[in-house]
Amino acid sequence: MATETASVLLSPIKTCFLLLLGGLMSEAAQEQQGSLYMWIDANQARILIGFEEDILIVSEGKMAPFTTDFRKAQQRMPAIPVNIQSVNFTWQATEQAEYFYEFQTLRSMDVDIMDNPTVNVPLLGSVPRRPSVVQVGFPCLGDQDGVAAFEVTILVMDAGGNIILRTPHNAIFFKTCQREMIGYLSMSPEMIG
């Protein structure tokens, strides 16, 4: 009540200034509630691209610029090589922020080469407060050489139901698989003969 009375007595310019300040302060207060982060950690990045550096995918609740032109990024993205069976993503909801995720699709389009991709977390849940690993696995069947196309789509929402992160529509990834030789090696030459 007291502040209302005060603002009535202020000049329009001062009122404007106070409103602006109030706006900035409420934004700052929102930031203090924390945010969503997702990245590929340096160790995993070294294995994937040879640079030991965190790759930020989502920072302060916003997707990294490289993800906006996803199609272009995808064209430069080679098939996941034979020696990589899984990729670790790390995520965290800082402070009091609540984020809910759902893996909507985990689907192999070449089931004779690779089974459906896997994740090591429940398909539906909330993003942990501590940095936590989501491991996405690419289960090659080992029956034949080839490249499998697959889809992984995830949706992340904040507590207000706003979509923070969503895999682009029609995002398709590729995984190179190899026929497993173990069976052959353990066989005697006569058996292969």
Ligand SMILES: *[C@@H]1O[C@H](CO)[C@@H](O)[C@H](O)[C@H]1NC(C)=O
């Ligand atoms: C991926 O995460 C798992 C589980 O936390 C860990 O055991 C493994 O070493 C990680 N791999 C890489 C390449 O960082």
